[in-house]
Amino acid sequence: MKEKINKIREELEEFKITSGEKLEEYRIKFLGSKGKVKALFSDLKSIPAENKKEFGQLLNGLRQLAQDKLDSAKESMSGNNGKNDQLDLSRPGDQIPIGSRHPLSLVRSEIIEIFNRIGYTVSEGPEIEDDWHNFSALNFPPEHPARDMQDTFFIAKGDKVEEQISLRTHTSSVQVRVMENEKPPIRTISPGRVYRNEAISARAHCFFHQVEGLYIDKDVSFADLKQTLLYFAKEMFGENTQIRLRPSYFPFTEPSAEVDVSCTICNSEGCNVCKYTGWLEILGCGMVDPNVLESSGIDSKTYSGFAFGMGIERIAQLKYRVNDLRLYSENDIRFLKQFTPGM
Numbered sequence: 001m002k003e004k005i006n007k008i009r010e011e012l013e014e015f016k017i018t019s020g021e022k023l024e025e026y027r028i029k030f031l032g033s034k035g036k037v038k039a040l041f042s043d044l045k046s047i048p049a050e051n052k053k054e055f056g057q058l059l060n061g062l063r064q065l066a067q068d069k070l071d072s073a074k075e076s077m078s079g080n081n082g083k084n085d086q087l088d089l090s091r092p093g094d095q096i097p098i099g100s101r102h103p104l105s106l107v108r109s110e111i112i113e114i115f116n117r118i119g120y121t122v123s124e125g126p127e128i129e130d131d132w133h134n135f136s137a138l139n140f141p142p143e144h145p146a147r148d149m150q151d152t153f154f155i156a157k158g159d160k161v162e163e164q165i166s167l168r169t170h171t172s173s174v175q176v177r178v179m180e181n182e183k184p185p186i187r188t189i190s191p192g193r194v195y196r197n198e199a200i201s202a203r204a205h206c207f208f209h210q211v212e213g214l215y216i217d218k219d220v221s222f223a224d225l226k227q228t229l230l231y232f233a234k235e236m237f238g239e240n241t242q243i244r245l246r247p248s249y250f251p252f253t254e255p256s257a258e259v260d261v262s263c264t265i266c267n268s269e270g271c272n273v274c275k276y277t278g279w280l281e282i283l284g285c286g287m288v289d290p291n292v293l294e295s296s297g298i299d300s301k302t303y304s305g306f307a308f309g310m311g312i313e314r315i316a317q318l319k320y321r322v323n324d325l326r327l328y329s330e331n332d333i334r335f336l337k338q339f340t341p342g343m
């Protein structure tokens with residue numbers, strides 16, 4: 001009997017479970033109802049009573065050993081359900097769904113890259129701003145309508161104008177911070193999210209994104225501004241793009257202008273996007289008002305500069321012909337999917 005037990009022990013130790021079929025074969029061979037271990041238990045009947053205990057223990061040990069081997073083989077196979085012989089290296093991989101960058105992020109990067117090429121750095125600042133950086137340093141008079149609750153989201157509305165804290169209404173606030181902290185020459189763009197208290201519609205939202213630019217040095221002229229914007233328009237919308245400047249007003253620039261690009265959709269022939277004018281408005285700009293330079297500690301007799309600001313949504317709208325601003329923030333996968341590279 002002892003010999004038999006040892007033989008079966010050796011046999012089951014040597015048995016190599018390399019596949020699901022082998023596993024089943026092993027189970028039937030040793031642990032099945034007609035298996036070798038079971039058979040030994042029936043032999044136990046013929047063992048004299050005084051030896052029963054000893055053999056019983058040996059047999060139980062053998063059965064446990066057989067069971068443990070089965071369990072651990074099962075476990076190591078569970079990775080492939082015990083069905084496959086081995087890892088199938090020729091099996092096609094599972095497709096991992098890849099996301100795409102948001103259209104605003106794509107356009108933002110493109111704008112940054114265009115200005116990087118002519119030496120502009122990127123600067124960022126807080127979205128919650130004090131009155132000084134968002135309004136006062138930019139020459140907004142205390143009674144300016146932008147300081148009205150109707151236009152601006154206030155976080156803390158102090159008794160005095162200087163105490164007010166709001167969500168920034170433009171990234172010009174970042175430019176004030178740069179002027180305060182750096183010495184000219186300054187050449188920087190500030191991309192970021194801005195907030196305005198507008199009813200949400202296809203054409204307006206309570207937040208949007210801007211890129212504003214600032215260039216300050218000795219002898220910077222309006223011609224430099226015009227040339228820089230022409231360069232930008234051609235890089236962004238194509239070599240044949242033209243620009244047109246119309247006089248405008250901003251508290252922080254003098255003179256100020258609004259810039260249109262020739263309609264890239266109809267080649268300036270007239271379409272519903274350019275409202276049959278052949279031109280599309282894309283940004284505001286002007287020469288930095290000397291008051292603004294002085295407020296930030298820059299000598300306006302030595303230095304001059306220009307600034308410009310554009311909405312990223314607007315540029316993306318023209319580039320991708322998105323006609324409803326709300327699409328940018330609804331996160332509808334059907335909209336976002338269209339910006340996957342190669343689609």
Ligand code: PHE
Pocket residue numbers: 169170171172212213250253284285286307308309310
């Ligand atoms: N800050 C202006 C706006 O938000 C844009 C602008 C920037 C205009 C710089 C002129 C110069 O509308």
